[in-house]
Amino acid sequence: MIISKQLKAAAAASVLAMGGLALATGAPALAHNHKEKPAKTQANIVQTAIGTGVHETLVAVVQAADLADTLSSPGPFTVFAPTDDAFAALPAGTVDSLLLPENKHQLQDILKYHVVAGRVPAAALSAAITRSGGSYSFETVAGETLTASFSGDNNIVITDGANRTSTVTMADVKTTNGVIHVTNGVFLPG
Secondary structure, three states, rough: OOHHHHHHHHHHHHHHHHOHHHHOOOOOOOOOOOOOOOOOOOHHHHHHHHOOOOOHHHHHHHHHHHHHHHOOOOOOOEEEEEEHHHHOOOOOOOOOHHHHHHHHHHHHHHHHOOEOOOOOOOOHHHHHHHHOEEEEEOOOOOEEEEEEEEEOOOOOEEEEEOEEEEEEEEEEEOOEEEEEEEEOOOOOOO
């Protein structure tokens, strides 16, 4: 799926609206290896996502859903942040459909399904998986459940309500109001 001009324009507008803060604060450019440690940042979740270069779609849909202020607030929050490639892997037209004004509530629900109240670093999530015998279920701010487990190489894998799995490709991107775990998939409720 190719990101529409409207979506790219919204992402660009959000960068301008933030006054370029993500660049000024040195937000990390994210690699797809969760074992690499990102540089420290003084940016919030939204500013950090703007600065990554791989979250243009996420930033645009967060803006369209009117959730940017919430994710810029003190929190703390843990956000499982799908990359542009993750959104592109959705069926053709999915993102464009969710951007329609009449689907705003559904878009908000999907985005809230990627957010957990509080700061949950990968070490805490890994410990919970181990304590729970290899699978740990937790609630998102949408009131829905996600399940974390390990893949064969100890990467954290998240299973959503539609029984789709996504891998955390980079963990523990620190922000002033929480933590971001980059994922290679978009979570969908069942």
